[in-house]
Amino acid sequence: MTAIWEQVKALFTIQHGSYAERPDTPEGRAYEQSLMLERTRSLPPWPLFKLGAVYGLGPQPAPVRVYQDGALFFLSACLGVAALFRFADIIGQHGGGLTAEEIAKECNCRDANAVARVLRACENWGYFESYAPNGQDLKRVANEQRLWRNTALSAMLRENHPQSARSMIVHLYVDVFPASSVLFESMRDSSGSDLEPDQIGTSAEESYQPSPTAFERVHQGTFWEYLARHPDRWDNFHGAMRGVDSGTTPSILQDIDWGRFLRVVDIGGADGSLTFHLLRSYALKGIIFDMPPVVEHAKQFWNSTPERAAMVTNGRVQFAAGDFLQGTGLPPAQEGDVYIMRNIWHDWRVQECVRIGQSIREAIGRVRNVHLIILEASIDQCARGSPLERMRALVDQTMLTVFGSRERDRLEFEVLLQRCGFQLTEMRPLRAPMVAVFAQPSPAWRSPS
């Protein structure tokens, strides 16, 4: 019994990495080596091994876990490939029941064996499900002959799923994934990815020269320049943002009382889908502010359904084109306005965030009863290792890789907002991978211009 208990403890200890580290002295090294050797040699009893490694009901052996984590980019690649080839759409259109070969044929992929293996890899993480034809024993059916259907997760890779993640997965695979492969070089050669908010206005800011991000190294330009050069990537990015919209909007609508505002000014609002949902649910007016080409795209989106077109015709929604870095084109505030920024600040380094925030503060001027709400995946809101915190950490990595920017914690928001002439009043968790940061203009603020 004691031996089994020791094994359980050893498994947990190895998995969570809290083994007794010793200083790097000859004695310390000898101790660690003997400890590690002992653990490496002492295999867990079969039932324990099976429970963790085969059934996933207990701690996994550390080597299994570490390899899985290290090679997890292949899961991203498989999901990207599945999304690009539209496996989920093809399977869904037939109501399931296709072999890998049939799927390969329909998506013009010549390698049916690779399709079967990509599907099998995805199946291990709950995407797609294989079953045997005519009630045969699945174990006796070769991977190529198995039939495939969607699961709740793989169905989200369908284009027409109400919460479709297809464009986001394609964006991560095509635009971001190549950049992640040079993160090492980018970090090695970097002069520091960003300033701290409290370095703004100090000598550190004057001497600060941002290094190119991993994305900029690979794609020879900023993310926005890259999108401008590749209209197909813009279209896909709009789709990705619509996916974020469908995943976060229900909570944004229900967890915040928008009824106390008169007008919403959606800064960097893209096609304005959040504004649309807000106008649908509340007696609000709306302005969508973005760069000129994006605003043109947004107008098409608003004219594409009678309900949205009517909101444009009766003046409930308006468009404003400009540049929030230059402070041009921002709609001046009216009493009862709420300026919102969903997933804006996290795209920018501190200096640019201050410029954007100050542009908004200028637009507000001395108008009273105006609010600012920032909606972002702020970090350090839940326990480390929780699903939400893990997702936010990955979004933060995306920001580092693409923009050299970051997801922020409360303290960073407080300092940044103060630099731009706002006061943080509340940080509210949402039932989504985002928090709402509420701020009010500080009356004492003086425009730097």
Ligand SMILES: C[S@@+](CC[C@H](N)C(=O)[O-])C[C@H]1O[C@@H](n2cnc3c(N)ncnc32)[C@H](O)[C@@H]1O
């Ligand atoms: C990550 S998207 C967020 C879109 C939208 N807020 C949402 O949550 O769906 C960032 C938006 O910022 C806009 N943007 C980028 N640079 C800008 C600039 N200099 N001035 C105005 N908008 C800009 C982009 O066009 C894009 O629509």
